[in-house]
Amino acid sequence: MASGAMKLSKYSIGTGDRFGHQAKAQLQACVQALDRGTEIAPVWNKSNREHTIIGSEPDSTRRAADEAVQALHWEKAYFCDADHITLQTVERYLAPCDFYTIDVADAIGKPAPAAAIEAFVKRHPELLGQIQLEGIEESFAITPEDLQQTGEKFLAAVKQAGEVYRKIEGAKGKGNFVPEVSMDETDRAQSPVELLIILAAIADEGIPIQTIAPKFSGRFNKGVDYVGNVGQFEREMALDIAAIAYAVRQYGLPENLKLSVHSGSDKFSIYPAIRANMQRFDAGVHLKTAGTTWLEELIGLAESGGDGLALAKEIYAEAFAHREELCAPYATVIDIDPAKLPSPQEVAGWSSEQYTSALRHVPNSAAYNSSFRQLLHVGFKVAAKLGRRYLDLLEANEAIIARNVTENLYDRHIVPVFLGK
Incomplete structure (x- = not known):
């Protein structure tokens, strides 16, 4: 990485803010971590799909982040992420963003030209044979067939990432942004051998990535806990960290290159495993989509009672009525049991405590309802259609909502992953 280039710190946290009202509350969680001696760079991310649904523009995310930084006198690094960007959607993010999650999942498995694959194989004889990753007991054999x-599976995707990277570089200049390559939204986890080969291809393509988001085993559903084998996840993460360290030494990739875990938020059961690997390898991590801010807004509204609770109930009723339409875009990352969804009539009679207890993600709570939570998670379109009605109530109940947002991000995400206590 060039001297003076924009650099992502060792620890960073990607957090969404769909309606652009909680940046200060989110940043407050990073302030509290810094007060305890740990710097965590906040990265505000909002996808093109979310901007389209809400009708917002990327510069609104930048503006909210800048205002929060000024208000809280934050003097450390912070970023605005063009989330899951492609060549088709990157244009509107060139001015306001300085972090780009380049998503190439759609190109994985698409054939690259035979000549390009042949040239890649010839260029990397060092990948053949036994590979020993530092900190990993067993070695890995890479055959010509593996290469x-x-x-064949990943080269076209990496070439596409290169096109997007060069488009951004042409607009912003080399070293003036943080590039990430995302390969998490695909059918199966990449092996450490595959990741090492992918990183060699990324180096060939001249992309100075600072984070990479591979696919892990298990399900990473939106806003609820991890579903899978935690021990397997911990091992996969260890192998990925070791493969990254090997590739940095071998191919001159940026020294601060680290894993990006696209969590979908609230993967509490794997947080100890993430923490253990960070300590074992003295590794950084980018924990993405940490803190389900929009749900904390709903919790705050319900907690406030009166008009806030009434609107929270109304939003659920609308989400319930349009659940098929709302769930369709997220079908691969939600698991809702229709039998466990309370009727809008039942919810209409709930107290503040009943609503918040069903929605707040406390896994061992008998009142917590993951199906209720997931439907509301994808139901932000309902609030978006309410426009000022929703935003006015956010502003009227700012203090109670901000407390929920900060506590959620700090206590449930930052503490277990980055502070460990």
Whole structure:
């Protein structure tokens, strides 16, 4: 990485803010971590899909972040992420963003030209044979067939990432932004051998990535806990960290290159595993989509009672009525049991405590309802259609909502992952 280039710190946290009202509350969680001696760079992310649904523009995310930083006198690094960007959607993010999650999942498995694959295989004889990753007991054998097959599956995706990177570089200049390559939204986890080969291809393509988001085993559903084998996740993460360290030494990738875990938020059961690997390898991590801010807004509204609670109930009723339409875009990352969704009539009779207890993610609470939570998670479109009605109530109940947002991000995400106590 060039001297003076924009650099992502060792620890960073990606957090969404769909309606652009909670940046200060989110940043407050990072302030509290800094007060305890740990710097965590906040990265505000909002996808093109979310901007389209809400009708917002990327510069609104930048404006909210800048205002929060000024208000809280934050003097450390912070970023605004063009989330899951492609060549088709990157244009509107060129001015306001300085972090780009380049998403190439759609190109994985698409064939690259045979000549390009052949050239890649010839260029990397060092990848053949036994590879020993530092900190990992067993070695890994890479055959010519492995190299060929991995090239066939991933080379076109890496080439596409290069096109997007060069488009951004042409607009912003080399070293003036943080590039990430995302390969998490695909059918299966990449092996450490595949990741190593992918990183060699990324280096060939000249992309100075500072984070990479591979696919892990298990389900990473939106806003609820991890579903899968935690021990397997911990091992996969360890192998990925070791593969990254190997690639940095071998291919001259940026020294601060680290894993990006696209959590979908609230993967509490794997947080100790993430923490353990960070300590084992003295590794950084980018924990993305940490803190389900929009749900904390709903919790705050319900907690406030009166008009806030009434609107929270109304939003659920609308989400319930349009659940198929709302769930369709997120079908691969939600698991809602229709039988466990309370009727709008039942919810209409709930107290503040009943609503917040069903929605707040406390896994061992008998009142917590993951299906209720997931439907509301994807139901932000309902609030978006309410426009000023929703935003006015956010502003009227700012203090109680901000407390929920900060506590959620700090206590449930930052503490277990980055502070460990």
